[in-house]
Amino acid sequence: MKLEPRAVPLQDAPPKRKVKTTQVVNGIETEVEIEVEDVPAGQWPPRASLRVLNHDIPRVDGPVKVSGAARYTHDVRVPGMVWARLLLSPLPRARVAALDLEAARAVPGVVHVLVVEREETGWLGQPVAVVAAETLEAAGDGLRALAARFEPLPWVVDHAAAVREGAPAVGRGANVGRPETDGDEARARAALSASATRVRATYTVPVQHHASLETHGVVVDYRGGEDAVVYCSTQYAQGFAAEAAKELGLKAGNVRGVVEHMGGGFGSKFGLDAQGLYACRIAKELKRPVHLMLDRRAEFLMSGNRSGTSMTIEAGCDAQGSLTGLVAEAWKHGGLGRGSLSGLPYCYKAGAHFRDVRSVRMHLDASRAMRAPGHPQASFGMESILDELAYAAGLDLVEIRRRNAAHPAWVRQLDRVAREIGWDQHPHRTQPGKPDREECIGIGFGISNWGSGGSSDCEAEVRIEKDGSVVVACAAQDLGTGTRMYMAAIAAEEFGLPVAAVTARLGDSRLPTGVASGGSVTTPSVAPAVKDACTRARGAFAAHLAQVLGRSAEGFRFGPDGVRHDGMTERLAWSKACGTLPAEGLSARGKWQESLQTRGVRCTQAAQVAVDPGTGRVRVLHMVCLQEVGLALNRLAVKSQIQGGMIQALGYALGEGRQLDSALGLQLNASFEEYKIPHALEIPRMTTLIDDDDTRNGVAGVGEPPAIPGASAIANAVHNACGARVRELPITPDKVLLALGKVV
Amino acid sequence: MADGTARTDGAAEPVDLSRRVFLRGAGGAAAGGVLAPALLGAAAGGCAAGATAGAGAATSAALAAPPGADPAGRELVGEVEIELAINGTRQKLVVEPRTTLLDALRTRLEPPLTGTKSVCERGNCGACTVLVDGEPRYACLQLACDLRGRAITTVEGLGSPEKLSVLQQEFVAQDGSMCGFCTPGFVVAITACLQRDPRASEQEIRRACAGNLCRCGTHPQVFAAALAAGRRLAEGQR
Structure with missing residues (x-):
């Protein structure tokens, strides 16, 4: 019999109760007696009653990371895999004058040469060809054998050149984008004129690279047939699987996306990206798995960046220092992209303010989100x-x-x-x-x-097995922020278990709906869903125990000293309580809740x-x-x-x-x-x-x-x-x- | 597999694969990136092309004539089987003369040892740090066939998830890794430092891992882990 998860009934005023528990005091685990209340669904317990959360918890994946056992996309090896490498445009804009495909194909070990740009390149680092070979070294030989020749075409890679009259056009449309304005210019300028003190200056920030240590890339495990597994160093495990399925010509549900560990993204790693599409194309052609990770130079040139900005700001204040007005004129440098610049006066009140922001396009890699874009x-x-x-x-x-x-x-x-x-x-x-x-x-x-804030789509699942083990799962990925750890810690808190007793599974598109990890949304998305799943699992477990033990479901409490019931003096050890479950154990799904974030x-x-x-x-x-x-x-x-x-x-x-x-x-x-x-x-x-x-x-x-x-x-x-x-x-x-x- | 006439079985006939000789065999393939500054665009890896590849090739060509033979007239291209002592075990593997220790560990061992990370492939970042006869070395700047008879220790050789070294334990306790991609390199570099002197000061520890890059910014926790491990090691704890 499979137990259906049930919601815990809401209580009006949860009774407070004193419990003995261990807390870390000055770094030492200490037994203390604290007052707690059993909270209804949708709320975290009061901070003072937390036994695991809000403490210092070592990461559950620490041991595999410090010993080299953690498997990143770079480290994936599958039978029959070929190694692919990219040839990039060495110039911001150029005509592809020569590519010796025959020579490249003739290199021992080379199994495939894919040309992705035959005519003209439009940005520095744009991929031109991909060579796949039996070894990394042979793939490099294949690239050199291409003996690519590029004839330069006029380009612009700096602000002054891009805005000059008659400058080479960057794609379609003008090189300088339409102004994005905000505020009332006349009012702001009038306020500035009336200021006791005013200053004006131009500030410039460069293009910053994400510089993740693990470069972008994929391993596409496709060997013919209807299914594939795609490993991708990404911030969105569920996002790229569908893209890969399309490129491989498979049903969306037949492609599994996996990212067990990933070596940094900082906003640059969403989706399959160009190299992921190429890898899929080659895998489809060869019916063999393809390993395609960018090398460091490609990572700098083609994996996005934080846009640069030049901004001229004039600001004024009164005699006491209160800002009275601010006028800003800014240019964003996002290459082929639009770049990003938050509002000015940023976190301050500025009285009357006005800003005029334009993007200046160049023959360079498009900017992407980067940590607080x-x-x-x-x-x-x-x-x-x-x-x-x-x-x-x-x-x-x-x-x-x-x-x-x-x-x-x-x-x-x-x-x-x-x-x-x-x-x-x-x-x-x-x-x-x-x-x-x-x-x-x-x-x-x-x-x-x-x-x-978090994402309302996020879900999680908790499974309690008959042997007492607990698994908590969500498709979201751990970028190194400790997602795995807090998923386990939340379940440990909820069931009164040590963190080590809980296994967290993530980074797999087949798990319950996760979230794209950008803009600090992962924790406020995943944690509420996990907490909700745990609350529901507790409710279902209590309902089960009520039947087995002939007690009311409302009276069960799960704590570090086991499972107790208000009407019973003895405690039931967690393992014993789980032993009463049916063979398939118990599972519950939880959803994100606004109130938990x-x-x-x-x-x-x-x-x-x-x-x-x-x-x-x-x-x-x-x-x-x-x-x-x-x-x-x-x-x-x-x-x-x-x-x-x-x-x-x-x-x-x-x-x-x-x-x-x-x-x-x-x-x-x-x-x-x-x-x-x-x-x-x-x-x-x-x-x-x-x-x-x-x-x-x-x-x-x-x-x-x-x-x-x-x-x-x-x-x-x-x-x-x-x-x-x-x-x-x-x-x-x-x-x-x-x-x-x-x-x- | 191409027949490598420089095949050497066992250590009886050591072949001196100096960098210069290596360049002849490898045609400057990998080393072009190391020797030619990035200004020329011939970065390690496969991006060199056209104008930039020409510059890189010119650099290696100048060093590589006549190509394909060492002074004894042996061909240094193709693949050879060598034996390396890795983490206390002798392992046979097939490499090319130009195969770096990094690529050998990651792509030519069965099963591969992927704890040693490939990040820059040119000695800039420390992510591939291994111990060679106890000394920290960048695996991307070592040729696999140069290391026959040397004791190679990778991060996997220092401890396993089930049996971590003292330093690895402290990395976990002090939260010394976030994304974790740089972590093996830091662990190996600091292991060498603490083996020299478990009482190393924070400044000495910083110097020991100054060649290791971390993008997540784990440095303060790494220093704390190293100091804590040093204290334990000095007291003889395991």
Whole structure:
């Protein structure tokens, strides 16, 4: 007999009860007596009663990751698999003049040559051909044997060239997009005129690469027949399976998409992508599995990026520092894409404001979403102009933010963060320091926000087996944020089990509907669905036990000491209770619930830097972050993710940025040798604080906000340290020296 | 399989496959990317083409004449069977002269050892760090056939999910991995550091893994894990 899942009946006022449990106190597991209430469906238990969640929980997939046993798409090996590699357009725009297909096919080991662009390429790095071979080395030989020749056609890869009259057209339509405007220009300009203090400046941010360590790619396991399994390094396990089915000419339900582990995406990995389609085409042709992962250069050139921006902002404030008006004119640099830029005045109230934003198209890879798309760019402009305004008016840098922040949470966060970074003892609170010593110390601030809500389509399933094992499943994928871990932890909390007793399954298109992991939606989507499935499973289990034991279903409680009933003195061990289940165990499906998640996450950061005015070298000494997270499912992983965002922002501030040679049409830094992401010696002291004054008992996504304000805070700190206002990221030593007037 | 006349069975007749000789055999295929700066566009991998491939090929051609033979006149192309000592086990595998240790581990072993990650293929990122005779080395910059008779240890050789090393345990406890793709490289690099000195300072640990890139930003937890493991190792714990 299969038990049908049932919903737990809602109770008006759940009775409070005292239970003994273990809690981690100062890192030590301690037995404590706490008061809990049995909550109705659709609510997380009160934080104080949580035994597993909201604590530090080691990841359940930690052991496979640290021992090399975790299988990523790169690592998938299937019988008969061939290795495929891409030939890319070496120029932004070119005529494909020669491709020696016969020579490539004649290379020993080469099994297939696929030409995907025969005529003309329109962006730097555009795929032209794919060679598949029995070995990686032979595939490389095949590419070289193609002896591809490209004849350059006129291109534009920088702003000035793209907007020039008579510039080569980028696709159809004008190179400069239509203005996206917001606000009342006349009112904003009038407000600026009436301001006590006003400043105007142009700020530029470069194109940033996602630089995921695992490149994009797929393994298409198709050997003829009606079914296929596609492994893809992706942020959306269910999204690409349907695309692959179409390309393979199979029924959608016959193609399974799998992503067990994935080595970083940061917004760049949705869908099958061009290389995935090529791999499907070759697999279909050969009836053999195909392994096609981008190499590092291709990853830089063709897997998307965070769009660059140039923005001219004019802002004014009254004598007390309240913003009165703001006018911004901005250009987005998203290659063939439109790019993204969040609204200005970003997280502040600005009185009357107006903005005019246009995208400038170039013969370059289209930008994609990248961790908080559009936000770091807007943050850099806004936080920079705010500091310049404060200095012009002689105001305290924290005070001007407290006064203008658009939500009171930032005010409380600014106070705490200022304390942590040592603002009150800092000598340069209303004027920047001077470059008069070998090591100038400066402090800067920034604030950010993100929507962070979940997706209503998300579902999860919980299975309880007769042997007491528990499996929780959802098709969503774990990008490294700890999805697997909190899925297991939620079930452990709900059933009173240790986390290790629960198995979490994910990253498989055949599991219950998941969610595309972009925009911090995974946790607020998956966690509510898992929690709901657990609640329903508890209800079904209680109904079953009620029948077996002749008790009322309402009285059953699941806790670390086993299953109890209000009307019974003895406890039933979990394994014994499960032993009463029918052979097929019990399962329940849960759906996302609005009430289990929360939206709107605010974050405040500060950075302290040391600038050497002799060399222009900047060292970040300390970064502080205080962030709302709603209910933290795993404090350890939440802190890790916040720190990771801060470190990415440090890279954006000091090292990262695509470098192009306009005349030659080359990217100069399409490798990790020249594209500089932060390394171990650059990591500052980090103070990462979860904002526990945020008492909303719902789950929020936390990944985007911490990646936003750090670069702005570092840039402001450099200015604060020695008066070097660098208005273009990344802040390299030459720009610091230029700003100090030491080089011209 | 092509007949590799440089076939060497066992260690009795070691072949000195220096980089220069290797270039002759490999026609600069992989090393072109290493030697030719990215400015020339000949990055490791298959993207070099047209104008850029020409530049890369010119670089290797200058180093590679006459192609195809070493001073003893032996052909250094095709495939050879070699034996490597990997994680304490001698394993036979078929490689080309140009096959890197990284590709050998990942694509020519059966079953493959995929814990060693391929990220940049040119010694920029540390994700493929292995131990060769106890010293950390980038597997992407080592030729498999150069390593006969050397003790190779990969991340799999340091511990298994069921029996983690002290450092691996601390990586788990301190949340030292997020996406986890860089983690094996960090684990191997820091293992070498702690084997030299379990009392290594945080600065020494940072230096030991300064050649390892992590995009998720796990560094603070990695340092914490290394320090915690060092303390335990210094006290003789396992």
